[in-house]
Amino acid sequence: MTRHLKFFGFLILLTFTSLGAGTSTAFSENLSNYITGEMKNFAPYDEPRPFKDFSFTNAAGEQEQLSDYRGKVILLNFWATWCAPCRKEMPGLDRLQADMGGDDFQVLAVGQDLQGMKKVKSFFERLGLENLAPLNDKTVKSGRAAGVFGLPATILLTRDGQEVGRLIGPAEWDEPESKALIQHIISGS
Secondary structure, eight states: OHHHHHHHHHHHHHHHHHHTOOOOSHHHHHHGGGOSGGGTTOEEEEEEEOOOOOEEEETTSOEEEGGGGTTSEEEEEEEOTTOHHHHHHHHHHHHHHHHHOSSSEEEEEEEOOTTOHHHHHHHHHHHTOOSSOOEEOTTOHHHHHTTOOSSSEEEEEOTTSOEEEEEESOOOTTSHHHHHHHHHHHHHO
16 A cells, blocks of 8 residues: 555656746746746746646536636636645635636636535535635546646636646635736736
8 A cells, every 4th residue: 555655646746747847938937927925836838838628517507618718817726625725725716706807817616526516515605705606527527638636726728728837736826926927917818
């Protein structure tokens, strides 16, 4: 069992190390002023990258596509109700949506909860989340399509659905550094 845990830990380290590699071009250099404080672990790419579309379920039980939100900068968060760091981070994402959400920007927090929307709605109620829409993908195909291997994972997408970069692990998304990074993408995309 211990050998398997060590191997799993090695895979996670390898995954997270490779996500931060290759950030030296003009695009990522322009972002370097924004990779401070809460955003110090945000890993921008050299250039925005294509991002796979996927579906998820909304609170009404209807299927939505990520591409339905094209035209807005998206902060895409993958989380689960059982994930302690996710629980800690969700109120900040809710406040970020309240502060910045609108025609130009949207926080999409897509649950990866196998127990479905009922569990997600209950979680939102317990935490008093009022600005985020309850979304879930109990198949977890969305997280796999996005190359997410740990939760929470947050991906910043341009208006045309390209990935700017990602942050693996929790962050306070309503802090000034986070908002400045997002505003920079809103202004330039």
